[in-house]
Amino acid sequence: MPKTDVINGNKAAAVAVSLVEPDVIAAYPITPQSSIVEYLTQFVINNDIDSYMSEVESEHSAMSVLTGASLSGGRTFTATASQGLSLMYEPYFRASTLRLPVVMAVTNREMISPQTVWGGPQDSLSVRDAGWLQIYVEDNQEILDTIIQAYRIAEDKKVLLPINVCFDGFYLTHMTEKVEIPDKQDIDRFLPEYNPEHIILDSEKPMAVDPLTSGYLLMEYREKHLKAQQEALKLIEEVDSLYEGITGRSYGGLVENYKCDDADYVIVTMGSMTGACREAVDHKRNEGLKVGLLKIRALRPFPKQKVMEIISGKKAFGVVDRNVSFGWDTGIIYQEVKSALYDSKCYMPSVPFIGGLGGEDITIEHFEDAIVKIHEAYQNENNPQTVWLKN
Amino acid sequence: MREIRLHGRGGMGTVKAGEVLVYASVKGANYGNSIPFFGFERQGAPVTSFVRLDDKPIRPKNQVYHPNCLIVMDETIQKAVNIFEGIRDNTIMVMNTNKSLNELDIPEEITKVGILDATSLSLEFIGRPIPNTIMLGAFVRATNWVDLKYVCERAGQLWGEKNMAAAEKGYELCEVHEVGENDGK
Numbered sequence: 279m280p281k282t283d284v285i286n287g288n289k290a291a292a293v294a295v296s297l298v299e300p301d302v303i304a305a306y307p308i309t310p311q312s313s314i315v316e317y318l319t320q321f322v323i324n325n326d327i328d329s330y331m332s333e334v335e336s337e338h339s340a341m342s343v344l345t346g347a348s349l350s351g352g353r354t355f356t357a358t359a360s361q362g363l364s365l366m367y368e369p370y371f372r373a374s375t376l377r378l379p380v381v382m383a384v385t386n387r388e389m390i391s392p393q394t395v396w397g398g399p400q401d402s403l404s405v406r407d408a409g410w411l412q413i414y415v416e417d418n419q420e421i422l423d424t425i426i427q428a429y430r431i432a433e434d435k436k437v438l439l440p441i442n443v444c445f446d447g448f449y450l451t452h453m454t455e456k457v458e459i460p461d462k463q464d465i466d467r468f469l470p471e472y473n474p475e476h477i478i479l480d481s482e483k484p485m486a487v488d489p490l491t492s493g494y495l496l497m498e499y500r501e502k503h504l505k506a507q508q509e510a511l512k513l514i515e516e517v518d519s520l521y522e523g524i525t526g527r528s529y530g531g532l533v534e535n536y537k538c539d540d541a542d543y544v545i546v547t548m549g550s551m552t553g554a555c556r557e558a559v560d561h562k563r564n565e566g567l568k569v570g571l572l573k574i575r576a577l578r579p580f581p582k583q584k585v586m587e588i589i590s591g592k593k594a595f596g597v598v599d600r601n602v603s604f605g606w607d608t609g610i611i612y613q614e615v616k617s618a619l620y621d622s623k624c625y626m627p628s629v630p631f632i633g634g635l636g637g638e639d640i641t642i643e644h645f646e647d648a649i650v651k652i653h654e655a656y657q658n659e660n661n662p663q664t665v666w667l668k669n
Numbered sequence: 670m671r672e673i674r675l676h677g678r679g680g681m682g683t684v685k686a687g688e689v690l691v692y693a694s695v696k697g698a699n700y701g702n703s704i705p706f707f708g709f710e711r712q713g714a715p716v717t718s719f720v721r722l723d724d725k726p727i728r729p730k731n732q733v734y735h736p737n738c739l740i741v742m743d744e745t746i747q748k749a750v751n752i753f754e755g756i757r758d759n760t761i762m763v764m765n766t767n768k769s770l771n772e773l774d775i776p777e778e779i780t781k782v783g784i785l786d787a788t789s790l791s792l793e794f795i796g797r798p799i800p801n802t803i804m805l806g807a808f809v810r811a812t813n814w815v816d817l818k819y820v821c822e823r824a825g826q827l828w829g830e831k832n833m834a835a836a837e838k839g840y841e842l843c844e845v846h847e848v849g850e851n852d853g854k
Contacts, residue, residue, distance in 0.1 A: 455701065553730050554729040637707050642731075
């Protein structure tokens, strides 16, 4: 029987990893991720899980250890945030271009400067084009469920790509709530063995790994890598449905459509801010404004088709970004959503919002104001400059 | 939905107290979430934690701005923090103080007050000035929003038998006063 516990987001991540029991875990502690490393170390020394824990001296080493472990056919896990992810950048890129299905939690933390340790997904969003899959989640249950799903997605022969499960530092890592923990036997059945053939360090079957390669061949690699990302679009939805079959919980796969079907206006969110925005959508609907919420779960691959289906034909939309896109004067997700809509040949006014940087809160009132601004953009037929959600 | 704001100082177990309330709510077949305010945490520095309790799943994962309950682990925190900011009408306050009710300055939004000297009691029962389990017992007495047995159960799991007993003492010794509209002013 599944059991219920009352735990924070980091514990939910660690418990998910304990159900999967990877062969090798390598991680270096960093705020706000540290307790994931502490919980996992405790599980290993208590013999609760049969995983090898490598106590590395940096994030660069963590990803390098997992590169070797994954190349040897092992199932792997790490977690990091912010400056730790920056230090990992070189082996981070190689893990995806070697097509190694490493699973990594990112406890999203704002980037310096000025010095900060608080929440914001600028860290993982800044490496969105390094070839990894990235899923952003909303609450502690979704952290646990998505880390388990991540292995099935990453290790599928059609995909074979590493994956980030990203969740907001402090707002989720340090937030305590009820989480249902599935049975280990169910997870064992859900996750087939990982048996790599595409790239493997095996002295019986020697293989040249990562040789110096000319551009014409490297282009082949990249073309296949892009296709694998597109294959993941289908797979993320399939795995979410399969998972629903064993746990009764599903998250909509790539995106979640909350009351968009009959809506005139759509507000787009990602991550832990989504719950407060659901409240704001309900309040505004009670006042007669037909608004819906589109939650982005998969950022890589980007669910272009889904975004088009849900937003095209509406009167106006807005995107709330907890990050910035330097050079665009907006957030990153706003640009992604706008790009997705170009092929729909359907123009509508839109509003970019930025809020919640460096751990600042995005309140229900902020979302209500944002919905009003989207409505006004339609009435005034204009595209306002970025609206900063400040207190 | 019930929204609680806890005020304390680093080292008093303020954040953990919020987590215990969520545990007790979930054990009672309800829901809860608790989120610490993310500041520069050091022993002795002001600490704030937010708790939501409800009989249905709780969607907001952010801070509480309009509480209808305050748990004040240290009365002197008022010199550093406006503990009454944003409170709703009919707020319940549970305060650790060695003062009597008429020595306290209580705004009109607060209609029920639970007071006790949790610092002295924690020194007596736990041997250390950590008032959180005493205050949790007092909270249950003043609000009846969660079941004392689940608070004691979690306190016992986290900190042992002395703290289970401390929560029970807090429940027993908390003085609850109806104030505001009912006090004739």
